[in-house]
Amino acid sequence: MAVSPELLARSPYFAGLSTTQAQAVSQLVFEKSFTRDEIIILEGEKADALYFVASGAVKIFKTSAEGKEQILEIILPGNSFNDAAALSGGTNRYTAQAMGAVVLYGLPRDKLEILLKDYHRVARNVIGVLADQILRLTALVADLSFRTVTGRLARILLDYAADGSRDVRPLSQREMAAMAGTVREVVGRSLKELADRGAINLDRHRIVIKDRKALDNIAGAADET
Amino acid sequence: MLDKPLIDPAKCDGCGVCVSVCRQAALSLTGKTVSFSAETECPWCGDCEAVCPSGAISCPYEIIVSEG
Numbered sequence: 001m002a003v004s005p006e007l008l009a010r011s012p013y014f015a016g017l018s019t020t021q022a023q024a025v026s027q028l029v030f031e032k033s034f035t036r037d038e039i040i041i042l043e044g045e046k047a048d049a050l051y052f053v054a055s056g057a058v059k060i061f062k063t064s065a066e067g068k069e070q071i072l073e074i075i076l077p078g079n080s081f082n083d084a085a086a087l088s089g090g091t092n093r094y095t096a097q098a099m100g101a102v103v104l105y106g107l108p109r110d111k112l113e114i115l116l117k118d119y120h121r122v123a124r125n126v127i128g129v130l131a132d133q134i135l136r137l138t139a140l141v142a143d144l145s146f147r148t149v150t151g152r153l154a155r156i157l158l159d160y161a162a163d164g165s166r167d168v169r170p171l172s173q174r175e176m177a178a179m180a181g182t183v184r185e186v187v188g189r190s191l192k193e194l195a196d197r198g199a200i201n202l203d204r205h206r207i208v209i210k211d212r213k214a215l216d217n218i219a220g221a222a223d224e225t
Numbered sequence: 226m227l228d229k230p231l232i233d234p235a236k237c238d239g240c241g242v243c244v245s246v247c248r249q250a251a252l253s254l255t256g257k258t259v260s261f262s263a264e265t266e267c268p269w270c271g272d273c274e275a276v277c278p279s280g281a282i283s284c285p286y287e288i289i290v291s292e293g
Binding site: 172204211212 | 228242245247248267269271272274275276280283285286288289292
């Protein structure tokens with residue numbers, strides 16, 4: 001199937017290109033399909049291309065030595081991944097996995113160099129995309145390294161626990177993230193941490209507080225920082 | 226009692242990414258409208274919520290206390 005210049009134009013990389021330019025750029029790009037759970041790129045392997053999501057969703061994550069997975073981002077149609085590794089020529093800095101059926105547009109490294117040389121507009125766009133990524137990842141690093149999110153989340157769970165004394169409503173992970181001042185990916189990790197510490201149980205659509213005192217201590221530790 | 230993700234039709238733009246990631250094939254897209262199949266049990270993986278670009282679908286948790 002031919003690469004669609006219209007779909008490609010949805011990427012911030014190609015904003016501002018004329019129709020003719022977008023068509024020329026689409027000749028440099030290849031299309032590749034993946035099925036659910038298929039690994040698209042593997043952390044540590046040589047970076048061969050930059051990818052744009054044409055349809056579906058891609059999970060970007062790193063895995064610790066203990067096998068713990070940290071989701072960095074979910075890439076949706078129009079957005080790209082493996083940018084920095086493809087531009088620097090090193091290895092993939094993370095693993096990317098298809099969350100369902102996914103169609104990607106790939107730009108091989110040698111074609112990326114042609115593009116940056118011939119299309120100054122694209123080079124400017126790349127700077128904007130990378131700047132956005134730096135800002136997003138810097139915020140994520142702060143959340144993960146300062147370790148206060150788990151405490152803030154513990155406080156939210158205590159405040160929203162249905163104990164019969166007041167009306168409370170269920171909370172989604174996205175809402176918890178907004179309340180804790182973080183992103184959804186960090187909330188998922190923090191909930192798992194609270195479960196590992198024995199304070200809560202995750203039971204399908206229920207969060208069961210097993211040890212209110214432990215949760216209160218974790219929340220208290222965060223309040224003091 | 227919650228048994229399926231909540232879909233806000235006012236926010237949903239019908240992009241269909243949630244349908245593509247659902248492991249239970251419980252979500253479907255008719256025109257620009259996403260719906261949940263009543264026959265399917267949702268495992269509450271939260272993938273649909275995680276990928277929704279407009280915040281239209283959510284998997285809220287009831288938070289309860291059960292000590293001892």
